[in-house]
Amino acid sequence: MPTVTVLGATGKTGRAVVRAALARGLAVRGTSRRHVDDGSGAGWLVADVASGQGLAEAFEGAEAAYLLMPNVHPGETEAMARAARLARGAGVDRLVYHSVADPDDARMPHHLRKGGAEEAVRAVDPGAVVLRPCAYLQNLTGAARAGQLAVPYRLDRPFSLVDLGDVAEVAAAALAGELPAGTTVTLGGPEELTVAQLAARAEQALGRPVAATRTSVQEWVAGPGAQVHGSAREDLLAMFAAYDETGFTADPGPLARLLGRPATTWAQALRLEDR
Numbered sequence: 001m002p003t004v005t006v007l008g009a010t011g012k013t014g015r016a017v018v019r020a021a022l023a024r025g026l027a028v029r030g031t032s033r034r035h036v037d038d039g040s041g042a043g044w045l046v047a048d049v050a051s052g053q054g055l056a057e058a059f060e061g062a063e064a065a066y067l068l069m070p071n072v073h074p075g076e077t078e079a080m081a082r083a084a085r086l087a088r089g090a091g092v093d094r095l096v097y098h099s100v101a102d103p104d105d106a107r108m109p110h111h112l113r114k115g116g117a118e119e120a121v122r123a124v125d126p127g128a129v130v131l132r133p134c135a136y137l138q139n140l141t142g143a144a145r146a147g148q149l150a151v152p153y154r155l156d157r158p159f160s161l162v163d164l165g166d167v168a169e170v171a172a173a174a175l176a177g178e179l180p181a182g183t184t185v186t187l188g189g190p191e192e193l194t195v196a197q198l199a200a201r202a203e204q205a206l207g208r209p210v211a212a213t214r215t216s217v218q219e220w221v222a223g224p225g226a227q228v229h230g231s232a233r234e235d236l237l238a239m240f241a242a243y244d245e246t247g248f249t250a251d252p253g254p255l256a257r258l259l260g261r262p263a264t265t266w267a268q269a270l271r272l273e274d275r
């Protein structure tokens with residue numbers, strides 16, 4: 001049973017990747033900055049992806065590594081380059097980097113940092129696999145179930161949101177060595193929907209009212225974004241401005257091909273527990 005190390009394994013994405021890797025029969029080692037004992041079946045090691053502390057030990061003896069950075073972290077490019085070097089130095093055969101769709105979109109600095117990280121990881125290991133997911137359906141499932149999708153951008157822009165469980169299934173396949181070395185793949189969801197359409201479909205799926213509301217950027221800063229400061233706030237405001245301009249869509253083809261089944265829809269994700 002190959003051992004795989006998943007960085008950032010306590011976050012939304014990392015948890016999903018750990019679950020999918022365990023379900024595939026891989027021996028999983030997750031990292032966190034604190035001690036974790038969650039009964040998930042994964043082993044845990046203390047490491048900090050941002051400082052690099054503990055990473056070399058976390059990679060020791062692993063066959064594959066999932067390189068994942070906390071969201072909108074300003075040091076992503078350098079930290080991912082270091083993680084790739086440490087993983088290869090520890091003898092890890094397969095690197096999988098969690099990027100984003102449109103990593104060269106210059107309107108969003110955090111996308112550009114992922115573009116830089118892709119190049120840096122590939123410079124260390126040309127065979128690394130790069131996954132480029134669109135934004136997740138699960139960013140909005142909780143709000144939809146609570147009856148309101150409130151966003152600080154236009155309600156009529158298209159998004160091809162992707163199910164995090166589907167992304168994690170592909171991640172686990174990549175960790176298991178089932179994607180060709182050097183693959184870069186965009187993971188868009190199966191539907192292109194505006195926030196207004198997401199709300200309408202959520203009403204149908206859940207059988208109760210779900211409102212779509214456009215809030216101002218100022219309302220976001222004073223409300224949901226009040227605890228987000230500095231460059232992270234600037235990154236998210238830049239992202240909202242890009243969403244306001246064009247939405248965020250991505251090719252849905254590769255995901256269904258890799259899954260070997262239709263990808264999960266918004267209505268299906270709403271009826272499932274978040275994963």
Ligand SMILES: NC(=O)c1ccc[n+]([C@@H]2O[C@H](COP(=O)([O-])OP(=O)(O)OC[C@H]3O[C@@H](n4cnc5c(N)ncnc54)[C@H](OP(=O)(O)O)[C@@H]3O)[C@@H](O)[C@H]2O)c1
Pocket residue numbers: 008009010011012013014031032033034048049050051068069070071072073098099100101133134135136139
């Ligand atoms: N959300 C989306 O729609 C989406 C779409 C495409 C790509 N992505 C990308 O997916 C990646 C993962 O996002 P996520 O939201 O799942 O992760 P996250 O929760 O932002 O971070 C993952 C883990 O990193 C650790 N962490 C947090 N802040 C840190 C810091 N300052 N220094 C060191 N470690 C820190 C935390 O673990 P401990 O506290 O346990 O150490 C956290 O659980 C991001 O790079 C994001 O850009 C997200």
